[in-house]
Amino acid sequence: MRILLIEDDRLIGDGIKAGLGKLGFSVDWFTEGNDGLLALSAAPYDAVVLDLSLPGIDGLKILRQWRQEGRDEPVLILTARDALEQRVDGLQQGADDYLCKPFALTEVAARLQALIRRRHGQLQPTLQHGGVIMEPASHSVTLDGKPLELKARELALLELFLLNPGRVLTRARLEEKLYGWDEDVSSNAVEVHIHHLRKKLGSEFIRTVHGVGYTLGAL
Structure with a gap:
């Protein structure tokens, strides 16, 4: 955020x-x-x-x-x-x-x-998609009830997707949300974070929309 x-x-x-x-x-x-x-x-x-x-x-x-x-x-x-x-x-x-x-x-x-x-219209203190449950206040994430260790950027990226279900987010938009003006961003930074999330949450959790960006996978 x-x-x-x-x-x-x-x-x-x-x-x-x-x-x-x-x-x-x-x-x-x-x-x-x-x-x-x-x-x-x-x-x-x-x-x-x-x-x-x-x-x-x-x-x-x-x-x-x-x-x-x-x-x-x-x-x-x-x-x-x-x-x-x-x-x-x-x-x-x-x-x-x-x-x-x-x-x-x-x-x-x-x-x-x-x-x-x-x-974003989310009234509950937790965010959920399938078996993934995130509690932003405590920075905790579970997958099928088991706790997961995510780095700060991974947590921020996951929260972005969970707050925008059904919406395709472009790489440029994700970079704007994850990085400030005084931060250097490598050309593949977003792809690296998404790769790490897929390894931890499942390869289908984040879907690539070719030529557009990324969105949450189907439940």
Whole structure:
């Protein structure tokens, strides 16, 4: 899952980017309000973590403009402003969730995963396709009831497919979701991850649609 992070505190931003990265998220981080405002239209983000006190333009103004433009990406406001009226104002401007500093990174990740699931119409905390069951919050996967060990990119790729059943995902789209702007991507990176998933989940779990991309195999 690809996350847009707009946070001007470098210590906090670095911690969120590094921590979410270890959990399989791809994070693009901006410290200036105007840069963050424009970034949302430049990549297919699954969710946004937005601070309110930003240089250049306030976070609430950014959020208001996105919603006026019809942007529907889920937004988690992360801020030191903990007054009730400010939390209410953020939600009324179109925020999907609100978390005050200080925070636990695990809670940030869990709230993002819940927002992303809801955006895809997945109300249950688990994702399933055939004998494969994934719990994104705990990063656990089982196949026919037996636990599987997957690397962070494999988990992220599997979650993408499970959130998009019946949809063909192009290699370019998968690369955009798995990697941020500051990451080098080899030409066959997606194919390598898919190869590893097939070895662990079954050769028919992910089907190649020649000339188009990849999709979940038939049940």
